[in-house]
Amino acid sequence: MNATASLDARGKSCPLPIVLTAKALRELNAGEVLLVRANDLAFVSDIEAWCKKTGHELLGIVSESGFLEARIRKAA
Amino acid sequence: MGVTEEALLDDPSAEPQPSGVFETELRRLSQRVAELEARQHSLARSAAQEDKITLLVFSNSLDRLLAAFTMATGAAAMGTRVSLFFTFWGTAALRRENVQTKKSLFARLFGWMLPKGSRNLPLSQLNMGGMGPLMMRRLMKQKGVASLEEMLALSRELGVNISVCSMSMDLLGFQPQEMIEYPNLTYCGVATFLERAATGKMTLFV
Numbered sequence: 001m002n003a004t005a006s007l008d009a010r011g012k013s014c015p016l017p018i019v020l021t022a023k024a025l026r027e028l029n030a031g032e033v034l035l036v037r038a039n040d041l042a043f044v045s046d047i048e049a050w051c052k053k054t055g056h057e058l059l060g061i062v063s064e065s066g067f068l069e070a071r072i073r074k075a076a
Numbered sequence: 077m078g079v080t081e082e083a084l085l086d087d088p089s090a091e092p093q094p095s096g097v098f099e100t101e102l103r104r105l106s107q108r109v110a111e112l113e114a115r116q117h118s119l120a121r122s123a124a125q126e127d128k129i130t131l132l133v134f135s136n137s138l139d140r141l142l143a144a145f146t147m148a149t150g151a152a153a154m155g156t157r158v159s160l161f162f163t164f165w166g167t168a169a170l171r172r173e174n175v176q177t178k179k180s181l182f183a184r185l186f187g188w189m190l191p192k193g194s195r196n197l198p199l200s201q202l203n204m205g206g207m208g209p210l211m212m213r214r215l216m217k218q219k220g221v222a223s224l225e226e227m228l229a230l231s232r233e234l235g236v237n238i239s240v241c242s243m244s245m246d247l248l249g250f251q252p253q254e255m256i257e258y259p260n261l262t263y264c265g266v267a268t269f270l271e272r273a274a275t276g277k278m279t280l281f282v
Contacts, residue, residue, distance in 0.1 A: 011220040012220040012222075013219055013220045013221045013222075014146065014150075015146050015149050015150035015153065015222070016220070016222050018150060018153050018154070019149050019150065019152075019153040019230055019234070021153070022152075022153035022154070022155075022234075023153075023233070023234075040220075049154075050153070050154055053154045053155065053156075054154055054155050
């Protein structure tokens with residue numbers, strides 16, 4: 001699925017990746033997908049926890065060279 | 077129960093009695109069920125705490141405030157309502173830098189000796205006469221860690237609630253016009269804090 005918007009949180013440390021994700025997702029409509037790039041060590045664990053808590057769907061996390069790429073579908 | 081039931085069924089002379097005994101027992105049991113149901117409802121209600129957390133910010137150390145604001149912005153990003161209560165030394169962290177006010181001697185001394193706002197906070201360790209915080213801030217910038225001021229701005233944006241202990245304000249001689257501009261910043265007392273903490277899911281003392 002193509003991402004509607006993307007967020008570059010590379011080089012940013014906790015809690016910025018999830019705080020910026022939350023902010024970016026506010027701008028999207030339900031069902032749209034946000035692509036988040038980050039390289040914070042806590043990113044995998046935190047984005048999983050964040051999605052679990054907020055109910056948005058984590059479509060997957062891909063490891064790119066030197067950073068991670070998560071796709072999140074906004075819940076209704 | 078089982079014995080009585082069997083005895084009643086076996087004994088034909090007891091024939092007219094069962095309905096009476098059973099009815100009494102049935103009434104007693106259904107009353108008990110209703111009682112337990114009511115209790116279960118009230119328990120379920122009290123267990124359903126609101127999705128909110130409360131942080132009591134007592135210190136004005138930069139490191140502690142960073143911890144408080146990391147949790148506050150993180151929780152707000154997760155959809156949790158957050159209340160920060162600033163009390164005692166913590167109140168100094170919310171001062172603005174250059175505000176002139178008429179004060180008593182003690183209030184002037186406190187005002188002079190306590191940090192003036194977020195940019196002037198000491199570290200609780202390795203302060204080194206103010207060198208520590210400067211180095212820490214530089215390092216944080218290098219490492220992509222949000223500064224306290226950035227986190228304060230994010231808190232504002234995410235609707236984190238800030239309340240200030242009125243007693244501390246009075247004791248340390250701080251006046252409302254000395255405090256930062258923050259949406260819905262309120263001055264309150266222990267009852268407000270306790271009420272909010274008790275109905276929330278978590279309270280931390282920072």
